[in-house]
Amino acid sequence: MSNTISRRRFIKNMTIAGAAISANGILPSLVKNSFAARDHILIGRPNPTTGPLASFGEATPWVDDIVLNVINQAGGIYIKEAGRKLPIKIKVVDTQSDPTKAGDAASKLILKDQIDLMVVMHTPDTVNPVAAMCERFEMPCISLDAPVGAWLSGGPYEWSYHAFWTEDAISDLYIGMWEQHGDKHNKTVGVLWPNDPDGKAWSPIFARKAAAKGYKIVDTGHFPYHMEDFSAIIGTFKKQGVQIICGTLIPPDFITFWRQAHQQGFAPKMATIGKAILFPSDVGALGGNLPEGLLAENWWSPYHPFKSSLDNSTAKELCDRWTKETSKPWVGPLGFKYAGLEIAADALLRAGTLEKKALLKAIGETDLNTIVGPIKYNAKHYSETPLVGGQWVKGKQFKWEMNIVYNEQHPEILKTAEMQFPLPR
Amino acid sequence: MEEYFQLILNGILLGGLYAAVGVGLSMMFGIVKQVNLAHGDLMILASYLCMVLITHLKFLNLWTAVILVVPIMFAVGFLLQKYIMNRVQGMGMEPPLIVAFGLSIIIQNGLMLIFSPDSQSLETPLAIMSLRVTDMFYIPAIYVIDFLTGIALIIFLHLFFKYSYLGWAIRAASDDENTAQLMGIDTRNIYAWAMGIAISSAAVSGILIGATKNFYPHTGPQYLIIAFGVTIIGGVGSMAGTLLGGLVLGLAQLLGGKIFGPGYQLLSGYIILLALLAVRPQGLLSKAGRAD
Numbered sequence: 022m023s024n025t026i027s028r029r030r031f032i033k034n035m036t037i038a039g040a041a042i043s044a045n046g047i048l049p050s051l052v053k054n055s056f057a058a059r060d061h062i063l064i065g066r067p068n069p070t071t072g073p074l075a076s077f078g079e080a081t082p083w084v085d086d087i088v089l090n091v092i093n094q095a096g097g098i099y100i101k102e103a104g105r106k107l108p109i110k111i112k113v114v115d116t117q118s119d120p121t122k123a124g125d126a127a128s129k130l131i132l133k134d135q136i137d138l139m140v141v142m143h144t145p146d147t148v149n150p151v152a153a154m155c156e157r158f159e160m161p162c163i164s165l166d167a168p169v170g171a172w173l174s175g176g177p178y179e180w181s182y183h184a185f186w187t188e189d190a191i192s193d194l195y196i197g198m199w200e201q202h203g204d205k206h207n208k209t210v211g212v213l214w215p216n217d218p219d220g221k222a223w224s225p226i227f228a229r230k231a232a233a234k235g236y237k238i239v240d241t242g243h244f245p246y247h248m249e250d251f252s253a254i255i256g257t258f259k260k261q262g263v264q265i266i267c268g269t270l271i272p273p274d275f276i277t278f279w280r281q282a283h284q285q286g287f288a289p290k291m292a293t294i295g296k297a298i299l300f301p302s303d304v305g306a307l308g309g310n311l312p313e314g315l316l317a318e319n320w321w322s323p324y325h326p327f328k329s330s331l332d333n334s335t336a337k338e339l340c341d342r343w344t345k346e347t348s349k350p351w352v353g354p355l356g357f358k359y360a361g362l363e364i365a366a367d368a369l370l371r372a373g374t375l376e377k378k379a380l381l382k383a384i385g386e387t388d389l390n391t392i393v394g395p396i397k398y399n400a401k402h403y404s405e406t407p408l409v410g411g412q413w414v415k416g417k418q419f420k421w422e423m424n425i426v427y428n429e430q431h432p433e434i435l436k437t438a439e440m441q442f443p444l445p446r
Numbered sequence: 447m448e449e450y451f452q453l454i455l456n457g458i459l460l461g462g463l464y465a466a467v468g469v470g471l472s473m474m475f476g477i478v479k480q481v482n483l484a485h486g487d488l489m490i491l492a493s494y495l496c497m498v499l500i501t502h503l504k505f506l507n508l509w510t511a512v513i514l515v516v517p518i519m520f521a522v523g524f525l526l527q528k529y530i531m532n533r534v535q536g537m538g539m540e541p542p543l544i545v546a547f548g549l550s551i552i553i554q555n556g557l558m559l560i561f562s563p564d565s566q567s568l569e570t571p572l573a574i575m576s577l578r579v580t581d582m583f584y585i586p587a588i589y590v591i592d593f594l595t596g597i598a599l600i601i602f603l604h605l606f607f608k609y610s611y612l613g614w615a616i617r618a619a620s621d622d623e624n625t626a627q628l629m630g631i632d633t634r635n636i637y638a639w640a641m642g643i644a645i646s647s648a649a650v651s652g653i654l655i656g657a658t659k660n661f662y663p664h665t666g667p668q669y670l671i672i673a674f675g676v677t678i679i680g681g682v683g684s685m686a687g688t689l690l691g692g693l694v695l696g697l698a699q700l701l702g703g704k705i706f707g708p709g710y711q712l713l714s715g716y717i718i719l720l721a722l723l724a725v726r727p728q729g730l731l732s733k734a735g736r737a738d
Contacts, residue, residue, distance in 0.1 A: 307567075
């Protein structure tokens with residue numbers, strides 16, 4: 022394979038790049054005035070359909086269909102330019118779980134498909150590049166499901182509004198869970214922070230807050246994805262007498278870590294793990310009895326007491342329908358997928374127009390009780406959604422099910438079980 | 447000191463697994479002069495195949511399923527080479543590379559369509575069993591199996607190339623295609639056999655990976671990189687070199703991770719790789735003269 026760039030190709034590339042740069046100045050104005058006599062409202066929806074984040078994106082078409090059915094049954098939403106109700110259509114494009122491709126997909130949706138509104142969610146790798154494109158091309162963007170701090174790191178935003186929990190909330194949640202059994206462990210916490218936006222955002226906050234509560238943090242440093250072996254870290258944890266594990270890892274890395282911890286006789290009393298054990302399939306892949314008692318953040322479940330603003334259906338009804346139609350257990354992203362479109366429909370309804378500035382203003386004024394809870398954006402363009410503590414236990418319907426075991430910060434979400442302590446050996 | 451025992455043991459055992467992952471790639475690279483970019487994906491394909499067989503044929507367990515998975519993957523490799531790769535063989539380095547790349551994308555997306563993006567693993571109680579020596583030193587069962595299987599695989603391939611007629615024919619075809627053809631060897635067919643064997647070895651490592659860790663439709667490329675590392679350190683096409691390459695990479699990662707911190711674990715392995723490329727570009731055990 023030849024990697025050298027010929028002079029001709031270099032010039033060609035530079036010409037294209039130059040053209041692209043100069044076109045950027047013109048294009049937004051073209052886009053703005055492009056309301057053609059289209060017979061529908063088009064929402065762009067970059068989605069991690071394939072790649073490592075695919076479990077987040079899996080249910081997108083299923084939820085989209087449900088929501089669109091409800092909205093379009095009544096003929097859609099009144100738009101004054103058209104002088105009548107227009108149905109909503111959604112164009113889903115695959116980001117391949119890659120931030121660069123997510124940005125490309127977003128710019129194509131804006132420039133080529135001439136969407137009216139962007140709705141995007143599922144981790145900073147999907148949300149941040151898309152929000153950046155929306156800023157550049159002045160496209161209203163509703164984003165969800167990426168920790169607020171990681172999202173803010175791409176800001177400030179004028180055209181994007183976001184909803185999810187903050188890094189502050191997750192640290193309060195995990196430390197709160199440790200404190201529940203504060204007299205039964207030695208307050209020594211081993212942390213697992215990968216070298217990614219989440220790992221970097223969580224580590225200083227946890228270090229500060231845990232220290233304030235008298236915890237000793239054992240941190241061996243940030244590590245890259247796809248560690249094939251955690252023996253060095255496990256050895257250090259054993260030596261330092263670690264009794265609590267805390268981290269936010271990608272699922273395959275946590276599976277390697279947790280299996281090796283068992284192989285090497287390391288048995289902490291508690292484990293609060295972000296990201297890696299959100300999905301029942303990842304939990305099941307741990308194998309054996311390994312998932313029993315693991316604690317995780319829960320951002321949405323069938324036990325959340327919230328209802329759809331569209332048809333009053335409950336969180337539980339949505340989950341039951343998913344399980345009935347797909348034979349799969351509920352997953353957190355279901356609710357956020359639904360809520361994203363609720364916010365979009367509500368804003369479109371109040372704006373009554375596809376004019377971008379008016380639509381953006383309507384999104385900013387959102388005050389809506391959605392299926393993931395109340396959404397009202399603050400001055401920094403985000404709205405916090407509630408966070409509670411979940412614990413994996415052997416289930417009745419599925420092999421592993423998550424109970425809500427800690428709700429100190431959001432008592433409106435009821436506990437479904439008491440926390441098991443300590444982890445079984 | 448005790449904790450170094452654990453690291454050195456784990457490094458060696460992991461190295462055996464790495465060697466099993468790399469041996470098929472090294473063989474095709476060194477002997478057929480073909481870079482199979484789909485090597486990792488074919489491995490994962492075998493993991494899924496094994497999973498399906500275990501779920502649907504109740505009388506099979508993880509280890510007996512190998513008896514079915516390996517021949518099926520052999521056939522996949524054989525047919526793949528015979529009907530697809532051989533068509534572009536001899537057109538230079540790039541066309542087979544691109545075909546393999548396309549194949550990699552097709553396998554990943556095909557697996558995702560059928561099995562969804564959910565995480566899977568081949569469940570075995572061995573995955574968390576271990577033998578306790580001291581509090582700081584345990585011998586993990588599954589890694590011992592990985593290591594022994596890797597060694598067995600490499601010894602088998604070494605003997606195969608050294609003593610069997612087919613092994614000679616494969617080496618002859620790769621050394622000098624024209625002369626081999628004059629001697630009555632159907633080189634195209636020979637390449638198909640070589641690919642079949644390479645993919646069988648990938649199938650074995652796919653099952654080991656599935657039992658040791660978890661896998662997704664897109665896990666393949668992660669192991670392709672390891673296979674490349676092993677191949678380059680050990681020397682392209684050398685069976686013993688692959689084993690040595692695996693051990694060097696495994697140990698470098700674990701000791702590097704301990705000495706410089708876990709952030710440098712993966713990096714340490716690749717620094718060794720770069721250093722070797724600088725002083726011995728043909729790899730540790732490749733015959734120097736043959737690096738063409």
